[in-house]
Amino acid sequence: MTAFRAYRIHRAEDGSVRAGVESLTLGDLNPGEVVVRARYSGVNYKDALAGTGRGRILRRFPLVGGIDVAGRVESSTDTAFAPGDRVLITGCGLSETRDGGYADYVRVPADCVVPLPEGIDEYEAMAIGTAGFSAALAVMRLQDNHQHPDMGPILVTGATGGVGGFAVDLLAGLGYEVHALTGKPEAAAYLQALGAAQVLDRRELTLGDRPLESAQWGGAVDAVGGEILAWLTRSVRPYGNIAAVGLAAGTELQTTVLPFILRGVSLLGIHSVDCAPALRRAVWARLADDLKPRHLARMVAGTVGLEGLDEVFEQVLAGRIRGRMVVDLAS
CATH class of the missing domain: 3.90.180.10 (Medium-chain alcohol dehydrogenases, catalytic domain)
Structure with a gap:
């Protein structure tokens, strides 16, 4: 050659x-x-x-x-x-x-x-890429762990990023009420067009410091990490799930066991690099079908x-x- x-x-x-x-x-x-x-x-x-x-x-x-x-x-x-x-x-x-x-x-x-898979071409696959694959994997893990739309709104953090944007689109397409958290409030119209029912300004967020905060989120997809992820563990409703995808705000997680043993909250790690081949194919099959970004x-x-x-x-x-x-x- x-x-x-x-x-x-x-x-x-x-x-x-x-x-x-x-x-x-x-x-x-x-x-x-x-x-x-x-x-x-x-x-x-x-x-x-x-x-x-x-x-x-x-x-x-x-x-x-x-x-x-x-x-x-x-x-x-x-x-x-x-x-x-x-x-x-x-x-x-x-x-x-x-x-x-x-x-x-x-x-x-x-x-x-x-x-x-049928239903997707090379260009679309790379428009989705690792970001969309990671978001789809997060959504599938939420579903596998019994996250249902009637459990309440799903908060997506880092919503204007690659993973966050796809998470907003995919979850809204499945019937979840999606709230988007971003440090770029000027992107509100963009996020609403993707399916966000509400857009929250990260700079106006009060995280609190109690072991358990008011339970307001049915679940979450977190692309940020750090103190935001710690706050999510304290503010997700009983038996809600948090899919942790990113670490832009840091790798440390300062929380307690109380959200996990008093509210039954589950923290789901999302690692897209070394997925087993069967899981990788299953995710892409859904990205070409019911999880194809709208x-x-x-x-x-x-x-x-x-x-x-x-x-x-x-x-x-x-x-x-x-x-x-x-x-x-x-x-």
Whole structure:
């Protein structure tokens, strides 16, 4: 195979990180049973941290960036896949321990590959990406743990972020009353268009410091962590569930056991990187069916080619992009 383009991330001897588009061959990529001709990828906050070196995402260098990718199988030594099959890969160590999706070709182990379900195409899959997958996984775990709409409103924190926006859309589509918490009150109309019944300004929130606060939320999807997550444990109604997806506000959790043993609150951890293959396929099957985002076009901020990634990363980290950026690998 001739050389192809890839956005590759290096670390210098002084520890600094540099990244950019360069020419690779398949021999430069990590081993795997399936070679995919990539068509689309996406930009996640994690990708921006990795590409700029502002977060310790990569565990080995150099690696091709991009934690998501969708395209068609070019070749496979695993009989489960044949040339031309439409597939996607999210997580599975892409851009952490394996070469990722910011390349014309991607090579991965077969158990990382998900056949693209009917009802969704490569572009839509990457418009959803890891953010939408994580939100769908959170919703499914809430449902599995008996979270019903009649238990009361679901609070989604970090609602203007990727995971938060998808959570608002998916939950509202399932009939839950969704309240959106954000530090960007100017985005209220956007969140209401996604399905939020009410938008709360994070700056006007009183968290309190009692072991148990007034029980007001039927459940929650938390993309923030820190003191917000601690407050949620104290303010969710009996037998409500909290799906913890993010840590933008910190990794510490200062709470007590009282919400768990006096109200029966459940804290559900959401980890999208290392899902078992069967669960990963089940989530994507629902994302192509009853959990397909209703407002996906509204949540896409735009598209970018490999050469524009550096600028987009800076905008993402500065909080200047609302919604998803899709990477068009054919541009």
